[in-house]
Amino acid sequence: MTSTADPVTGGDGGRDTPYALSHPDALESEAVHILREVAGEFDNPVVLFSGGKDSIVMLHLALKAFAPAPVPFALLHVDTGHNFPEVLEYRDRAVAAHGLRLHVASVQDYIDRGVLKERPDGTRNPLQTRPLTDTIQLERFDAVFGGGRRDEEKARAKERVFSLRDEFSQWDPRRQRPELWNLYNGRHLPREHVRVFPLSNWTELDVWLYIAREGIELPEIYFAHEREVFQRSGMWLTAGAWGGPRRGESTEKRRVRYRTVGDMSCTGAVDSDADTIEKVITEIAASRLTERGATRADDKLSEAAMEDRKREGYF
Incomplete structure (x- = not known):
């Protein structure tokens, strides 16, 4: 039996499907x-x-x-x-x-x-x-x-x-x-x-669709905001006492958000205007990179890191 569930709400679109879960x-x-x-x-x-x-x-x-x-x-x-x-x-x-x-x-x-x-x-x-x-x-x-x-x-x-x-x-x-x-x-x-x-x-x-359906609160950094960042190895990193930026690396204010959260020294932000859950879902649906592949420097140390x-x- 095929479910006609709405992907965000999990509703069945008005059809009676008693044996199918969304x-x-x-x-x-x-x-x-x-x-x-x-x-x-x-x-x-x-x-x-x-x-x-x-x-x-x-x-x-x-x-x-x-x-x-x-x-x-x-x-x-x-x-x-x-x-x-x-x-x-x-x-x-x-x-x-x-x-x-x-x-x-x-x-x-x-x-x-x-x-x-x-x-x-x-x-x-x-x-x-x-x-x-x-x-x-x-x-x-x-x-x-x-x-x-x-x-x-x-x-x-x-x-x-x-x-x-x-x-x-x-x-x-x-x-x-x-x-x-x-x-x-x-x-x-x-x-x-x-x-x-x-x-x-x-x-x-799936995670973001579930967050939308359940109304789960998240840290603000998952949504687009103005932030002082600098570029290293193709990623936008947050400046901090951990050692960035280095000489020759300059900070700038950009509208960014984080797709994943880890150590500040290796977790990059992405340029984004997605400041609501619905906009984040649209952005992720169009992405062809996983969040770790796009924004985690520690995973790029080697093929088998x-x-x-x-x-x-x-x-």
Whole structure:
């Protein structure tokens, strides 16, 4: 049976289709099933929360999945020290509004203790792995939710919904398990854990359509605004104490927005006039580049940059 659902509202266009879910409803149903499956199968799950749109949608789904009870998971944020202030403000508001528990793993703390060293390029995104994996082991998290999607990057396309990590938090693609008929195998040995990706089958456009339908609030940087930026490697970066701009790089005020949120030193803005959700949806529908491919410098370090980091324990 073919659904005639409106792509934004999820309505059925006035037709009676009792056995067909709209596309947003089908994605929501799958994600809610995964969240509840983890709650029933694991002892100590946690949600990796960056304050970006994917983790915000994942939190929204968790709130719906367990309502009227509270979300049975804590949040974990790996703070690089180079985060956008708007994103940190959003994170703290969300935690307070929903009475959530928040763990913060600080890259700056590891640098201050001499465990990690600053990189010559100023980016701290690759430095997140050690604080993340140490916190997982320290808190004994046995399942860690991430907002990764298969359309973002080719290494992420290799992931299953349940992705086993060994006792060192390392990823081995050869240990991926079959997931026929949406049956998920969460069995793991002591000190191993499972990374869980409820949004695996969503696209960037799906995420924005769902945000529109549910009326989900996002940090302002996802919408077009005037900002002081400078150009490096073909991307518009925000100036900051992290090391930009360098000599010969000049700032200018441009109307931009961010498609993805990460470390300020490697997350580029795009020129845009899309200052509403509807305009963002139109802009994304016409794009031929994923948000990471267009705006994440850390993914351009090498052809296998993301896969190398995932093998070390990164998301």
